[in-house]
Amino acid sequence: MPINHEVSAGMSGIRTAGDLVARAQMAKKLKIDDAKRYVADRLKISLEDLHDSSVMRDIRNELNIGETNARPESAVALLAKARIAELLDIEINSVSKFRNWASL
Template identity: 45%
Template sequence: MAAVHELSSGMGGIRTAGDLVSRMVMKGMKLNAAKDYVADKLHCSVLDLSDTFAMKEIRESLDIGTVLDRKGASNGMEAKFNIEKILGIEIPSVTNFKKKTGLL
């Protein structure tokens, strides 16, 4: 079921910009506004947000995590540090991490 929905109508998660658009929708932003917001922050088109080829390059250049991990690339919490800065939002777990490590 999950796989079918993802293929039929899902944004594509971290293959594309699904996680990023979701973060804005989770803030109460309607879908199209969230897509516009993320596209603006990533300096790409709205169509690029669900295009695997375009987003692979963008994600790698911004170092915000990709499906296939690469040596030296950010992952997990590291990637979220970068996402927080790029989207201009607070991610609760990143704040926790900063507090625990004396960054805040």
């Protein structure tokens, strides 16, 4: 069922900016339009670009915040999240926790 919802109405996660909009919504209790506007402003892109997997692939690679395809030197997992936290100016719990544990 989650696949139905993602295809019919979802943002498609890291193919676009779905994870980023979700993080903005979770961190700031933002309604969907406000969450999208927040992310678009932080990334300095248009609202339309947020949903466009072709555009977002280039943007995600340029910012090195992870995408669906495995590429050499592409940020994965926690590395990508550390960049996302800085980019969106929000705290990501796992990034803060692992930074403390690693004494960084």
